[in-house]
Amino acid sequence: MVSNMFRKRSMAAGIAVLALGLAACAGGDSGDGETAGSGGGDEGDLISVGFSQVGAESGWRAANTKSIQDALTEEAGFDLSFSDAQQKQENQIQAIRSYIAQGVDYIAFSPVVESGWDSVLEEAKAADIPVILTDRAVDSEDTSLYVTFIGSDFVEEGKRIGEWVSENLGTEPINVVELQGTTGSAPAIDRKTGFEDAIEGNDNISVIASETGNFTRAEGKTVMEGFLQAYPDIDVVYAHNDDMGLGAIEAIEAAGKVPGQDIKVVTIDGVKDGMTALAEGKISYIVECNPLLGPDLAEIIKTLEEGGTVEPRIVTKDEAFDQEGAKAVLADRQY
Amino acid sequence: MSSVMTSAGAVARHRLFWPIVALAVLLLACVLKSSTFLDITIRDGHLYGGPIDILRRSSVLLLVALGMTLVIATRGIDLSVGAVMAIAGAVALSQIAASDNPESLAVVLSAIGSAVLVCLLIGVFNGFLVAVVGIQPIIATLVIMTAGRGIAMLITGGQITTVTSAPYKTIATGYWLGLPVAALIAGFFFLAMALITRRTALGVLIESVGINPVASRLAGVRARTIIWTVYVLCAFFACVAGFIRSSDIMAADANNAGLFIELDAILAVVIGGTSLAGGKFSLVGTLVGVLVITTLTFSVTILGIPANAVSLFKALVVILVCLLQSPVVRHKLRARRRATAPAPVEVPA
Structure with a gap:
């Protein structure tokens, strides 16, 4: 009996959906008209x-x-x-x-x-x-x-971060890890390229690892935890957006290190949470992306x-x- | 001599043999890449190191897979766990964010309490659709899987709700007796469920419902109540996992919290040897499955696998483990071994 009722209900629902679809089509048709x-x-x-x-x-x-x-x-x-x-x-x-x-x-x-x-x-x-x-x-x-x-010009953003790192931190040998954005997305590709271009001439800077954190805080944190295990001597984290940088900060703190001192974090975006962390000294430099x-x-x-x-x-x-x-x-x- | 070979054969035939080998190989690869990977040191008064990170990271998936094992044992499946996680985080964090004093323990507890209530309701809803109305579990739980994230988005107003609250933060990043609180929470529920299912009749009842719901009902088992119970339990564990995930980043991310975790959880259950056809289940197997998946994810970063090859790497490892576990492949392997060496005498179990 229950299944029978359900059959009727689902049929009614199906009809309703069909009707909606027809209505949408009708709306579309009128739009396609002379104007x-x-x-x-x-x-x-x-x-x-x-x-x-x-x-x-x-x-x-x-x-x-x-x-x-x-x-x-x-x-x-x-x-x-x-x-x-x-x-x-x-x-x-x-x-x-x-x-x-x-x-x-x-x-x-x-x-x-x-x-x-x-x-x-x-x-x-x-x-x-x-x-x-x-x-x-x-x-x-x-x-x-x-x-x-x-x-925004993403290459330019990556470049500005790279230049800042090169001028302010690259005066001695440093190891950089990179948290990339979503694989294949324009900002991830361009921010990586821009950064690489900017640090090219500076032999002090070596990018020792680069993984995707998918632009999210959670994945930024997970990947950073792995980095901290795999590479004991990280000096700088370059995150393609603030959220991944904030995740990385959590991971750095959990490892008993001080973000901004033991490991410097540089990011792109400039959202409020990121700016707050920057004001607190946990992030060292942010290039805004409006x-x-x-x-x-x-x-x-x-x-x-x-x-x-x-x-x-x-x-x-x-x-x-x-x-x-x-x-x-x-x-x-x-x- | 022959008895040694027999027992070695028995070990190799155990259904958890290959998952454990995979786990060992992954850990070994990590150690080869970073020699200090397995070192556990004391830092800031708590344990710190690769194994501790894996334990802490495992907690979310373990909780979800724990509920999933029970559901799968009743021939069901719960696709809504990821959405439930998102809702749990959204309800808890938006309440904490709206309160005057986010640092107060009472506020955090009441937020957690109401989130648990919401998640239990979802579990009751799922259980109702499956046990009472008789909709197929994959369809019934699909409702919350798709609608749930929308609900979470409504609660957070489409934003990522960020809060600062020390008591809530403890859930994922705190330590107790030197161990991560998240791992302790997951471990507690795991042990509790292991005890309840094996020391009481619940485990047997779940298996009997999974093997043949009609026969078990005729034999006097309240199949409907059992099925209802496992969906409520599953939603509850997903809710706790949601707390850990949101506490980890101190933000409720309605879109990404627990995204696709239902698939990881099902995979963990299957690697652990529980059949999707229901019936016999193994919580220890699920634990091993969870550890394999977490270590796999973790090793990607340690081994420095390029971002665009990560999915392929994971897929290869998982396919390999599943193949080695499959009865047909195992039978063929054994036949080949027999052909080359004189077979040890089979001992009846």
Whole structure:
């Protein structure tokens, strides 16, 4: 009897899902109509934007998400559809496809990894939907697949860290371990390259180990624990983001060493937790990677909407902080 | 002579032989790479060294795999453990973060208490779907596996909730009698379950439900209650694991806490010799499985395996262990050994 009831229920649920799907299709059709400009149809003059975020893997990402959601509001003239890919490319491709099907006016996304975007971006191009990349790049050779890429220059960030390490710590022989970001992601590749370029001329610096900590605090800590066991003489930890650096600090403290003194930690990002650790002297140097891309994204879309053109590469302004600098800005840090 | 060979053969035939060999090889590789790996020293008044790190790291997986073993023994499976971990961390830490005094022990205890309550409810829900409604376990627990992270995200408001609270931090990074608290917690629950399942009838009842639920019900075993119990236990252990994971980094990361740990836990159970078809289970086997997986993860860093080859390395080791354990391969190996050397007389068990 129970199973019978369930069969009926699941059928009802199935029908409901089907109905929803049909409704969504209908919405998409009207969007595809004569004016690609007015997307959703019933919203009238709002600009519909589909945004696919990487996930919520770090404090930086949370700040980035908030900035975009706060900038693309209805009051500002936008109708934002936001989706979280949970760090999976397939989720992101799916989200972009559904935005294309809905016929949104603009698609913006931060690609989880660099490669494998050509076919879905071609679909967007075929549907005449401009694509804006935020924060991370794609490696497509055909640059006409997207209008612009707005974000920090990751190579430059790695380079600035490398230069600081080289000038301030590389005056004597030091061993560096590196905590990489998600394998294959643009920031992980570029921050590694930039750092390597900057320390190339300095024979005092040797990078003795490099593993991925997947940009998360937990994995940063696990990997650092392993490093501490395998290499008794680590002088510097270079983490590709603050969260992994914070995880490494936990591991260093658990090993009975003092972060900032026995082992120096340098990171990229500058989120609030990282800046706090910097002010406390646990982190020695942070190169900022500005997450507040929302206002810039809104401006780009407005410009395009009015028929203007934008630069194919827009670099956001990043700062760098030492302990004194962190203390000065920490009080009114929003993220 | 022949009796020595027989007992050596018996050791090699034991189902935990190859997992233990794998564990030994991994440890040996680590020692070869870093000679001080197995050294245990006293630092800041507690033990410190590779083996201690492995013990502490194992605690999360051991707790999850402990519950998973019991569930699998009843022919079930629980995919929701990772999500339960995320919820446990989210509930506990968001309460601590919202309180006026995060350092107070009372606040931490009440936060832990309410998180346990939530997780027990999830266990009851899973158990209800499987035992009462009769949905297949893999489908029933899939509900929380997918929805659970969403719930955790709602609780944390999509942010990574970070707190500073010394009592909560003790769970993962504290030491008691020189040993890591996390390992002690996991060890306590492991011993408790080992005693309860082997000294009372519970173990036999679980196995009988797993071997044949209908027959055991007809024989007077309350199959429904037993199944319900194991899902609640599984959720509880996942909850404790969630505390350790979130305390480790002092942050509730709804997206990543315990991500894919259900698969590691199932793997640990299988390496430990418990069949996914239910029935006979071995908690000691699960312990060995957990140690193999944790050491494997740990050795990746020690051996300096390049980041993009890590998954392949892990897969190769796991496939090798599973192959060597499989009855067909073992039978073939034994047949070959017999062909080359005169076979020892089989002793009836």
